[in-house]
Amino acid sequence: MNAPDFPPEEAEMIISTRIRVGRNMAGYPLGPGVSAQQRADIEKNATTALSTFDGELKGNYYSLASMTDS
Numbered sequence: 001m002n003a004p005d006f007p008p009e010e011a012e013m014i015i016s017t018r019i020r021v022g023r024n025m026a027g028y029p030l031g032p033g034v035s036a037q038q039r040a041d042i043e044k045n046a047t048t049a050l051s052t053f054d055g056e057l058k059g060n061y062y063s064l065a066s067m068t069d070s
Contacts, residue, residue, distance in 0.1 A: 025046075
């Protein structure tokens with residue numbers, strides 16, 4: 001990654017980040033047309049793919065269903 005580091009006072013404020021995936025996966029309808037089972041399948045496929053990342057792309061995946069209000 002070629003982005004500069006945040007200044008220390010800003011880095012202290014960052015607790016988490018969120019990435020929004022705006023494209024659909026082949027074989028699945030876009031958001032409003034997807035069923036609950038399809039949504040679960042999409043999440044499983046995405047988490048499987050994300051778990052293969054190494055180096056600076058490696059991280060933790062937290063499902064929205066498991067997140068709590070802060």
